[in-house]
Amino acid sequence: MEGALERALKGEGVFAFPGVLWVRGPDAPSFLQGQTTRDVRRLKGPTGTLFLNHKGQIEEAATLFPHTEGFLLAPWGRLEDLKARLKRYIVFDQVELVELPLYRLVYADRREALGESGEGAWPSELYPPFALLKGLPLLEAIRGELPQAVGLEGLVDRGKGCYVGQEIMARTEGKAVHRRLVGLQALSPSAALGPLSFEGRAVGEAKLLLPTPFGLLGLGVVRQEVPFGAEVEGDEGRFRLLPWPFGGEAWSEQRS
Template identity: 25%
Template sequence: MTSFNDTMTSLLQNKEVIAQQKIGVLKAAGPDAKKFLQGQITCDINKLTQTDALYGAICSIKGRIITNFYLVQNNDDVLMLMSADLVEKTLLHLKKYAVFFKAELSDESEHFHLYSRLTTASVESAPETLTEKLPAITNDNGIKLTVSQYPITVQWLLTDSSNKIEEQNQELAALEILSARPVINLEQSETILPQWLNMQRTGGISFTKGCYTGQEIVARMQYRGKSKKQLALFQSEIPMETNQDILDKEGKNVGQVIKAAALSNGYLAQAIINTDPSEIDGFLIDNQTINHLSLPYSIDSAN
């Protein structure tokens, strides 16, 4: 397995990356907002506070992810930060259930900007698992959410649409892929189980909170372990693109790229691999070798 840390550290040395992201904002408001969402999302909304954000998903009855997101609390409102092209679909899905609660749902995307801020790692080594609670700070400038602290520090800065932040070193924004906490898009909606994105190891699934839509399938996958599919990271000097197939040296399809981005010296990608990467002797795209990178957390043991 290739270590990318030295190269990455060199790229970020004494630099701060700030890049605007195409993230949508769905707001849930009203006295029953949290109670309503608790029956729809994989994470435990009772742990959401002004200072603790969450990572989670909304699933179909078949356990497939409709959307996944970061949750932040903005005064009494809950804000779901997700791929911009999934806000409309998610609203339509949730409104079918919201009629039974004193909760109001709305697309607030036009009222916010979302920026990623990347700096060098704030911790020295990879944690065993990523915590459910993510540090969040609210002030006059907006909400700052710490998404990752290793192998780089990734923060999301949510600001009012009237408050723009100057972007810098955007050419390094691809490094955010290394946080290995994907947010899917509309094309990928209802095609992926949460465990295929390692959400059981990244704080995105609570196995103690009780029922939610798709919970039975997600729990069965966790405790019966019928699928070895998991998220993996890759680096390459050749182009890698979303939906590209990944093959082993015998030409067998072993996975597919779900997100890719270019750096000045190559490409980074997140992919869903069909089995434990350690069982595969070499990965190829278009008959060219690509490098498998270490995840910033372990997925060897169950929660």
């Protein structure tokens, strides 16, 4: 697996994730416009999109593809979760959510496409460490956070009109957020997910932790005032804060 990860990090190969949601029906454009952070009227090609709650926090994320009869959504998480999220908001809309046996194809050079087969793709368990080291967003690390706190404000089209979470996005436009997404380097083998503290006070949370060829690395959301290079305490171990996407410093030492 380590050799495959090295090749993927060099831009070789593709990852394939089964299940695509087709949003179709007479009201599909207006319905999706009221749900996603992207302006579907300007959609020209595949683009990442977020689905927020009323507090402006990320609930789901997907790659959005235009279609001649509606839109295709390739989830970043589980298809059933994205479908349930959208279904909650269908009231009188003439919209149908159809599961298609297609694959979200994520190429190691960051391109995305849809395909009918995942044959020849890298094993799915390789994707989380690949994404972590490559600087690609993972839903488990960003769920529950504001887009601007996790570096995804670029997936929010300002001025597109009303959508779930839009009021919070409008209020926070141009304002500094108190938390930011950071890289975590575990300094003890017992390090685990959970609350983080610095100098005796709570500052954030470790949200993702994965074994990699370069040691135990992960992602957390911490307060802006905690500097990079600082050591923070978890419930069961310590971490060093690093900028993310990682630079060479994350794996400059001898591999574990």
